[in-house]
Every structure is written in structure tokens, then in C-alpha cells.
Amino acid sequence: xxxxxxxxxxxxxxxxxxxxxxxxxxxxxxxxxxxxxxxxxxxxxxxxxxxxxxxxxxxxxxxxxxxxxxxxxxxxxxxxxxxxxxxxxxxxxxxxxxxxxxxxxxxxxxxxxxxxxxxxxxxxxxxxxxxxxxxxxxxxxxxxxxxxxxxxxxxxxxxxxxxxxxxxxxxxxxxxxxxxxxxxxxxxxxxxxxxxxxxxxxxxx
Numbered sequence: 001x002x003x004x005x006x007x008x009x010x011x012x013x014x015x016x017x018x019x020x021x022x023x024x025x026x027x028x029x030x031x032x033x034x035x036x037x038x039x040x041x042x043x044x045x046x047x048x049x050x051x052x053x054x055x056x057x058x059x060x061x062x063x064x065x066x067x068x069x070x071x072x073x074x075x076x077x078x079x080x081x082x083x084x085x086x087x088x089x090x091x092x093x094x095x096x097x098x099x100x101x102x103x104x105x106x107x108x109x110x111x112x113x114x115x116x117x118x119x120x121x122x123x124x125x126x127x128x129x130x131x132x133x134x135x136x137x138x139x140x141x142x143x144x145x146x147x148x149x150x151x152x153x154x155x156x157x158x159x160x161x162x163x164x165x166x167x168x169x170x171x172x173x174x175x176x177x178x179x180x181x182x183x184x185x186x187x188x189x190x191x192x193x194x195x196x197x198x199x200x201x202x203x204x205x
Contacts, residue, residue: 017069018184019091023117024098025110026077029133032167033098034061034074040174041065058084066181072096082113089122093184093193094129101132101140101164111150118152125189128152128160129180131173136166159183 022030041063059074073088075081095117099110114130117123130150132143143162152160161179165172184190 015064015067015069016185017071018093018181018190019071019073019088020180020184021085021088021092021095022072022074022098023085023095023113024077024100024131025082025106025113026079027103027106028077028098028100028110029167030074030077030098031059033096033131033133033165033173034059034072036167036170036173037061037063037072037177040170041177065177068181068185070177070181077113085117086120086122089120091193092123092126093187093190094127094180095123096129096131096180098131098133098167099146100134101142101146102134102137104141107146107149114150114152118158125158125187125192127180127183127187127189128158129176130160130162131165131176132162133165133167135164135171136168140164159187 022034024030038061058076059072061070061072061074063070063072073092075085075088097114097117100106118128130143130146132141132146134140143164147162161176163172163176165176167173
């Protein structure tokens with residue numbers, strides 16, 4: 001009887017854990033976005049933008065969004081650090097790719113780095129959320145303009161969404177991440193990772 005009630009309790013109260021990569025070239029605003037996520041989805045106040053320094057290595061954020069636990073891996077985007085990204089691909093359920101929408105001179109570098117990410121076999125089927133960041137700046141291009149420039153349709157068939165956001169004031173972030181959670185819960189990528197783990201370790205109370 002105990003095991004029956006425990007199984008029911010675990011089913012009701014357990015939350016699926018997802019690993020989400022936050023990628024992008026340097027100065028795209030990845031860590032600022034992660035800190036804003038903390039203030040949007042928890043009682044923790046993230047670091048203010050003026051206290052954030054470029055990431056060298058990895059920042060980790062753990063948050064609960066809707067009915068899921070999310071572990072965010074924010075990786076440094078300097079050219080010499082991008083080779084580290086692929087070490088995290090195999091366990092990632094999804095990718096958030098951040099682009100500084102107010103800096104067109106870096107669009108080509110961002111596009112090249114993103115194409116390399118999407119070609120990697122270890123990320124096969126992982127949903128992609130592209131943030132056209134820094135919309136608080138007047139020179140920022142729209143998510144639609146960025147989507148046309150990147151032209152990912154030729155490259156990839158995965159579930160993908162472009163969203164105009166601001167890591168500074170939080171515009172567009174909450175709704176986009178909630179969309180990503182809903183997509184991850186029913187994505188082929190999640191099925192692949194669950195099958196690989198034999199169903200163990202992905203659900204935790």
C-alpha cells in the first residue's frame with residue numbers, strides 16, 4: 001500500500017528536469033538574460049546588468065518554470081571558448097541562442113557559430129529558441145529581420161522560434177521560456193534522452 005501511495009505522490013508532485021543551453025557569441029547578453037530569468041521565475045533577484053562580467057567557462061542557473069525544473073547552462077561566447085560548447089550538447093534538451101540585435105556588424109559571426117551548433121549530431125532534434133536581444137536599444141532590428149537574415153529553413157527542420165527580447169528590462173523573455181518548456185515536454189529530443197537514460201534520472205521529486 002505504501003508503494004502505491006508513494007508512486008501516486010511521485011506522479012503528482014514530481015517535476016521533469018530539462019537542461020537548456022544558452023549560447024551565442026561574446027557580448028550578446030547571455031548572462032544578463034540568465035540573471036533576468038532568475039528574477040522573473042523565482043524570488044531571487046538576479047545581478048544588475050552593470051555588475052555582470054563576460055563569462056569565462058560556465059554559469060549555471062536552476063529555476064522552476066510551469067511544471068518543470070530547468071537547468072540553464074550559460075557558456076562563454078568568445079572565439080576561444082566556443083569549442084567547449086559541444087561538451088554539453090549530448091545532455092541538452094534545447095538551445096536558447098542569443099544574438100545582439102543592435103549590433104549588425106556581428107550578425108555574420110553569430111550566424112556562422114549558430115550554423116555550426118545546428119549541424120552537430122549530438123544536438124539532433126533539440127528545439128531552438130533564438131533571442132533577438134537588446135530590444136531596449138533603438139537600433140535593434142526586429143526578430144523578423146533577424147530570422148530572414150539567418151535563413152535557418154535551408155539548414156534545419158527542428159522546432160524553432162525567433163523572439164524579440166531584452167535582458168535589460170525583461171521584454172519577451174517569460175513567455176518565450178514558457179513556450180520552450182511546453183515544446184520540450186513533447187519533443188522528439190526529450191524522447192531520445194529519456195530512452196537513452198532508460199527513464200531514470202530525468203524525473204525527480
